Amino acid sequence: MSMENKRYYLELRGVNKKYGNFQASRNVNIQIEKGRLVALLGASGSGKTTILRIIAGLESPESGEILIDGKLVNNTPGSERGVGFVFQSYALFRYMTVYDNIAFGLRVKKKPRNYIDDRVHELLKLIDCEGLEKRYPNQLSGGQRQRVAFARALAPNPQLLLLDEPFAAIDAKIRLELRAWLREMITNLQITSIFVTHDQDEAIEVADEIIVMNHGEIEQTGSPRELYSHPQTPFVAQFIGASTPVENYQRFRFFQSLGDDTTAILRPEFVSVFKKGENKKYTESAEEGVVEDVIFRGSNLEIRVRIHGVVLSGNRGINDPVVEIGEKVDVFVYRFLVVDGKKIVRLDNSSLREESIII
Amino acid sequence: MDIRKNSGVVKWTLIVLCSSFLVVFLILPLIYIVVTALRSGFQAYWNSITDEYAIKAALLTIEAMVCAVVINTIFGICAAWTLTKYQFRGKKTISTLIDLPVTVSPIIAGLIFVLTFGRQSFLFPFLDRFGIQIIFAVPGIILATVFVTFPFISREIIPALAAQGTDEEEAAAQMGANMFTIFRKVTYPHIKWALLYGVVLCSARAMGEFGAVSVLSGHLRGKTNTLPLYIELLYQGYDFNGAFAASSVLVLLSVVILALRMWLEKRGAKEIDVRK
Ligand SMILES: Nc1ncnc2c1ncn2[C@@H]1O[C@H](COP(=O)(O)OP(=O)(O)O)[C@@H](O)[C@H]1O
Ligand SMILES: [Mg+2]
Numbered sequence: 112m113s114m115e116n117k118r119y120y121l122e123l124r125g126v127n128k129k130y131g132n133f134q135a136s137r138n139v140n141i142q143i144e145k146g147r148l149v150a151l152l153g154a155s156g157s158g159k160t161t162i163l164r165i166i167a168g169l170e171s172p173e174s175g176e177i178l179i180d181g182k183l184v185n186n187t188p189g190s191e192r193g194v195g196f197v198f199q200s201y202a203l204f205r206y207m208t209v210y211d212n213i214a215f216g217l218r219v220k221k222k223p224r225n226y227i228d229d230r231v232h233e234l235l236k237l238i239d240c241e242g243l244e245k246r247y248p249n250q251l252s253g254g255q256r257q258r259v260a261f262a263r264a265l266a267p268n269p270q271l272l273l274l275d276e277p278f279a280a281i282d283a284k285i286r287l288e289l290r291a292w293l294r295e296m297i298t299n300l301q302i303t304s305i306f307v308t309h310d311q312d313e314a315i316e317v318a319d320e321i322i323v324m325n326h327g328e329i330e331q332t333g334s335p336r337e338l339y340s341h342p343q344t345p346f347v348a349q350f351i352g353a354s355t356p357v358e359n360y361q362r363f364r365f366f367q368s369l370g371d372d373t374t375a376i377l378r379p380e381f382v383s384v385f386k387k388g389e390n391k392k393y394t395e396s397a398e399e400g401v402v403e404d405v406i407f408r409g410s411n412l413e414i415r416v417r418i419h420g421v422v423l424s425g426n427r428g429i430n431d432p433v434v435e436i437g438e439k440v441d442v443f444v445y446r447f448l449v450v451d452g453k454k455i456v457r458l459d460n461s462s463l464r465e466e467s468i469i470i
Numbered sequence: 471m472d473i474r475k476n477s478g479v480v481k482w483t484l485i486v487l488c489s490s491f492l493v494v495f496l497i498l499p500l501i502y503i504v505v506t507a508l509r510s511g512f513q514a515y516w517n518s519i520t521d522e523y524a525i526k527a528a529l530l531t532i533e534a535m536v537c538a539v540v541i542n543t544i545f546g547i548c549a550a551w552t553l554t555k556y557q558f559r560g561k562k563t564i565s566t567l568i569d570l571p572v573t574v575s576p577i578i579a580g581l582i583f584v585l586t587f588g589r590q591s592f593l594f595p596f597l598d599r600f601g602i603q604i605i606f607a608v609p610g611i612i613l614a615t616v617f618v619t620f621p622f623i624s625r626e627i628i629p630a631l632a633a634q635g636t637d638e639e640e641a642a643a644q645m646g647a648n649m650f651t652i653f654r655k656v657t658y659p660h661i662k663w664a665l666l667y668g669v670v671l672c673s674a675r676a677m678g679e680f681g682a683v684s685v686l687s688g689h690l691r692g693k694t695n696t697l698p699l700y701i702e703l704l705y706q707g708y709d710f711n712g713a714f715a716a717s718s719v720l721v722l723l724s725v726v727i728l729a730l731r732m733w734l735e736k737r738g739a740k741e742i743d744v745r746k
Contacts, residue, residue: 167644169644206660
């Protein structure tokens with residue numbers, strides 16, 4: 112597969128943005144294929160909104176290129192880039208009705224009245240808000256507001272949709288529902304979309320591809336699965352998925368040391384906890400630990416077990432034989448993610464060499 | 471002590487105090503104006519207020535008021551927009567300068583203009599060459615009125631604009647709306663009531679302005695006399711009937727403005743209730 116020949120719908124090349132002395136984006140490179148749903152994931156203040164604003168033409172970068180559909184758009188006004196923007200707080204026009212909000216972009220573009228009317232009703236139907244066209248934004252629920260903002264951004268038929276923390280202002284209860292709704296909607300419309308979030312679960316659940324940002328830089332880009340199983344930086348390893356830091360992984364059996372100043376990160380999935388003699392296969396290579404805590408997690412049990420002076424988390428099934436606090440158990444670690452400077456190295460248990468373990 | 475208790479000596483004492491204060495300082499003088507104006511009969515009153523110079527003075531007052539409102543509305547919107555939508559150095563200074571006319575005595579303001587545009591000014595030969603007369607002429611009166619009413623409109627709009635933020639404008643701009651459309655469709659509804667309220671305040675203040683206008687006017691009867699100046703002139707000439715008749719016109723205008731103000735406050739509060 113040759114990366115050079117691939118055609119991306121959106122490309123950012125070496126984008127830098129400063130606010131005064133503060134570097135909000137540093138050498139940002141993004142490549143997104145047409146029709147993808149991409150999450151821009153990072154902690155608050157990591158520069159996610161800035162990237163969206165640069166793509167939408169609301170900010171201009173100090174350096175770097177923005178290409179949409181192969182065309183350089185650095186000097187194209189935001190309104191002519193074919194981009195729809197859903198603002199974080201929705202920024203609905205408070206003094207306009209739902210109808211006028213959705214129609215705004217079409218009226219600005221001087222579309223014929225009939226066309227506007229048809230399009231607004233089509234969108235109202237799409238977002239399941241028929242009959243609400245005469246309401247003002249403050250007369251809508253949070254979810255309805257979000258959907259109206261979505262419809263307003265979609266009205267002029269953008270080819271690229273940008274959503275800034277679309278679920279942040281919504282109660283936890285309907286948030287899950289809206290996530291599914293948005294994903295379905297965007298998949299059906301086949302519109303290339305980027306949404307910003309600081310919630311890794313949201314990114315993993317909704318996106319085809321995740322771009323992880325940290326301090327204005329991109330740490331890693333990949334599918335949720337790739338980021339999870341092949342994190343390339345310590346930040347990504349810790350940010351995506353549950354993890355326990357293990358300083359002294361060198362003391363565990365069947366793991367060779369990759370250097371004295373390296374540490375490791377461990378995921379619960381990499382740890383199996385057995386009652387003594389419960390599993391013949393691993394008895395040889397397992398080490399003894401003591402159960403510190405058993406936490407009920409709905410579909411499974413989290414077992415916190417002390418071994419070599421550290422407390423690890425491992426999972427056990429609900430129907431497996433019960434382990435008690437204080438019980439001596441066999442602990443088998445499949446793999447560590449070893450932090451070597453700025454890199455992550457996957458280190459597998461050497462007793463498993465012949466077998467392939469799929470997580 | 472329970473402040474909200476309905477009975478009580480304190481409460482009633484305060485109410486009586488406030489009411490008598492208002493009666494003595496406000497209602498009585500107003501009644502006195504009307505009574506004095508009508509003392510020599512309605513015909514005399516009518517003659518006084520339809521006097522050629524009285525009408526000219528009233529028209530000039532209205533002219534100055536309209537100019538002040540128009541100029542200060544444009545300036546006020548620009549200033550409020552600049553101060554709330556942009557970040558820049560010297561913002562505080564501009565904000566403070568806008569309030570200056572309220573703190574400077576109107577007489578001083580008048581004198582400043584005389585010094586700036588009068589015979590001794592370096593600008594005078596220049597203005598003279600183009601036949602522009604400011605001092606002792608209508609432009610001077612308008613200038614003075616604009617100056618003293620300078621902050622009234624911008625001060626009303628700034629809080630309304632600041633409360634709204636900039637994201638609605640940004641959304642509109644992102645969809646390709648131009649500045650004018652953004653202002654008309656997005657910003658204006660937010661500041662409408664504040665703006666109208668500012669216009670009312672500005673009108674009231676413009677109508678009554680005496681000090682600065684007095685310095686710049688030159689008191690040319692029928693030419694540069696506004697109503698307040700005209701009243702002063704009649705009063706100095708012991709024409710009490712005429713002075714009070716003209717005053718009653720000014721009072722009537724004030725009452726109209728007061729009524730407008732009350733109506734605006736009610737409407738504005740109602741609409742904000744609905745949209746916030
Ligand atoms: N207009 C601005 N002026 C100055 N600093 C800004 C501005 N906008 C954002 N920043 C700063 O840039 C950083 C990144 O902001 P942002 O892109 O909004 O982050 P995120 O959306 O990831 O929370 C933050 O530290 C923020 O304080
Ligand atoms: Mg943000």
